Amino acid sequence: MTISPSITSPERRPFRLVGLLPWLFAAVVVGYAMVVGGYAATVVSFALIYAVFVTGLNLFMGFAAQVSFGQNAFAAIGGYGSAVLTATYGWSPLPAMVFGIAAAVLAAAIVGFPALRLKGHYLAMGTLAIGLITYEITVEWQSVTQGYLGISGIPPFGIGSWEVTSDRGQLVMLSLVVAACAFAAARIRRSRFGRALSAVAGSEEAATALGIDVSRYKLMAFLLSAGFAALAGSLFVHVVGYVSPEVFGLHMVIVTFTMLYVGGIGTVAGPLVGALIVSLLPETFRAFKDYQDLAYGAALILLLIYAPRGLASLFAPRGRS
Amino acid sequence: MSRLKLEGVTRRFGGLVAVDDVSFEVPAEGVTAVIGPNGAGKTTLFNLISGALPPSAGRILFEGQDITGLPAHKVATAGLVRTFQLVKLFEDLSVLDNVKVGCHLQGRAGLFAALLRPASARREEAAVDARARELLDFAGLSAFADEPASGLPYGRQRMLELARATAAGPRLILLDEPAAGLNTEESAALSRIIRRIADDGTSVLLIEHDMTLVMNTADRVVVVDFGRKIAQGTPAEVRADPAVIAAYLGTGKPSPDPAATQEAAHG
Known part of the structure; x- marks a missing residue:
């Protein structure tokens, strides 16, 4: 009847091995893309960029159980920050990326301070507005963003004279970034900070009664999430070399929500698994031709019926990740 | 006074x-x-x-x-810490983690401690773990430490809420x-x-x-x-x-x- 707390005890060991499966899956997919290269490498690269974004979204929506339909705004700030500073002003990518992330976090602080007083549906509507406003700005502020034309000639990511230009090099770089993001999420999960976020998710009243400053932790999660989004936006423009308003439009919101729920909201591995599956599924149904979207939709519905807490949750003991 | x-x-x-x-x-x-x-x-x-x-x-x-x-x-x-008439547990967290949240005020570790895990944060985390287990023992909940809080029978949920509030010191x-x-x-x-x-x-x-x-x-x-x-x-x-x-x-x-x-x- 006694349950040993030690993680090396025999009854816990199977869980730990099973918990590695999502990571193994991701490694196999990335490894395959690395070997094959070409189109597969491009698809997986985009998936990894999305994984960065969704990992951030998960901090706010999964860990702290808040809603935001507007994180694409911060991806846009990060992406356009990098694009404008490198292509127009000739900055090198790393400082441009850092500047873009800082600008996004600052914007998130300005917007989040009032917006996070809202709850539930109202927070969802408020954040949706943030995304739409940012989209309009990227379209209308033509002197900086060049409107619908977009900005091209953005250099690939690199530090100093070292540049990541090849498909495989980009895959390696993105894999490292995603691994670092997942590592950060895992560490946050099992920390005082992460437990405070879970407490906010569980019951704001109880969290408050235990001395947790709920609005402060919500804001912190929002800022972190915005930082990840801006990082993803910046990575995107350096990988593709081009940016236009559509990149960070409403489509991004829908795709990333799908990734978050398919992968497993609130888990550490979920965002990566979701990003890979949702990016690859349409490709695997390419043979269905006209019925590709239909097959994709059906697959998503089946996933949500048989794994309502997401794919990653199938491999994690309940209440853990 | x-x-x-x-x-x-x-x-x-x-x-x-x-x-x-x-x-x-x-x-x-x-x-x-x-x-x-x-x-x-x-x-x-x-x-x-x-x-x-x-x-x-x-x-x-x-x-x-x-x-x-x-x-x-x-x-x-x-x-000054309170409990509620209707139990308000963090249901997705384990029984042990519920009490650890109760220890929030006992700690100082923030975001950077979470990410970088310096020695001070590791010591704090070890202390929190020990204290939380001690309180579970006190409330007779040690056997359920790794169970999700939502799975406890009602009477034990009440005990857990009490242990969690006590953890705040x-x-x-x-x-x-x-x-x-x-x-x-x-x-x-x-x-x-x-x-x-x-x-x-x-x-x-x-x-x-x-x-x-x-x-x-x-x-x-x-x-x-x-x-x-x-x-x-x-x-x-x-x-x-x-x-x-x-x-x-x-x-x-x-x-x-x-x-x-x-x-x-x-x-």
């Missing part, structure tokens, strides 16, 4: 006066109970003390410090009907745990309908009715007080039978 002092605390909701000019003190030692019929304003009183609601008038002093109108998390930081703990929904056996175990918390130096202020628990556990009783304090004293004194009996029975006729008081209180 008393642990908690209420001076003319009043709360109005529109035309309704839910708490009307209530003054009393909670000494540092022992268990103080607030009793009163349903709708007497007990929970509102707790919400005022814990900072969930600001009072319309009056002052609340905690260890001599004015905490009137402070936000709830600051009241908790000052050393409060100097005054407010318990809002801790025995609600417990059977006789669980209620007796709860009574022992409350006594032990008080004996360890934490003042206890509780609201309770379960008169057996109040009579067995409380050192002092404050009786409220229609938002006003109508009596105060030891359990025996209060039980014999004509005003209290009248409030519980709803008639002007004082009854000498304490059993009647208990029956009415359950109803």
Whole structure:
């Protein structure tokens, strides 16, 4: 009847091995893309960029159980920050990326301070507005963003004279970034900070009664999430070399929500698994031709019926990740 | 100096006066109970003390410090922690992690400590783990440490909430009907745990309908009715007080039978 707390005890060991499966899956997919290269490498690269974004979204929506339909705004700030500073002003990518992330976090602080007083549906509507406003700005502020034309000639990511230009090099770089993001999420999960976020998710009243400053932790999660989004936006423009308003439009919101729920909201591995599956599924149904979207939709519905807490949750003991 | 002092605390909701000019003190030692019929304003009183609601008038002093109108998390930081009438656990967290959240005020680690895990953060985390396990042991929940909190039977959820509140290291703990929904056996175990918390130096202020628990556990009783304090004293004194009996029975006729008081209180 006694349950040993030690993680090396025999009854816990199977869980730990099973918990590695999502990571193994991701490694196999990335490894395959690395070997094959070409189109597969491009698809997986985009998936990894999305994984960065969704990992951030998960901090706010999964860990702290808040809603935001507007994180694409911060991806846009990060992406356009990098694009404008490198292509127009000739900055090198790393400082441009850092500047873009800082600008996004600052914007998130300005917007989040009032917006996070809202709850539930109202927070969802408020954040949706943030995304739409940012989209309009990227379209209308033509002197900086060049409107619908977009900005091209953005250099690939690199530090100093070292540049990541090849498909495989980009895959390696993105894999490292995603691994670092997942590592950060895992560490946050099992920390005082992460437990405070879970407490906010569980019951704001109880969290408050235990001395947790709920609005402060919500804001912190929002800022972190915005930082990840801006990082993803910046990575995107350096990988593709081009940016236009559509990149960070409403489509991004829908795709990333799908990734978050398919992968497993609130888990550490979920965002990566979701990003890979949702990016690859349409490709695997390419043979269905006209019925590709239909097959994709059906697959998503089946996933949500048989794994309502997401794919990653199938491999994690309940209440853990 | 008393642990908690209420001076003319009043709360109005529109035309309704839910708490009307209530003054009393909670000494540092022992268990103080607030009793009163349903709708007497007990929970509102707790919400005022814990900072969930600001009072319309009056002052609340905690260890001599004015905490009137402070936000709830600051009241908790000052050393005054409450539980809820309806258990509010973090259901997706394990039993152990629930208590660890309770240790929040004992720690300082922030975001950077989470990411970089310096030695200080590791020491803090080890201390939190040890303390949380100790409290689970105290509440008789060690066997469930890794279970999700939502899977516990109701009586144990109550115990977990108590352990979690104790983890915050409060100097005054407010318990809002801790025995609600417990059977006789669980209620007796709860009574022992409350006594032990008080004996360890934490003042206890509780609201309770379960008169057996109040009579067995409380050192002092404050009786409220229609938002006003109508009596105060030891359990025996209060039980014999004509005003209290009248409030519980709803008639002007004082009854000498304490059993009647208990029956009415359950109803």
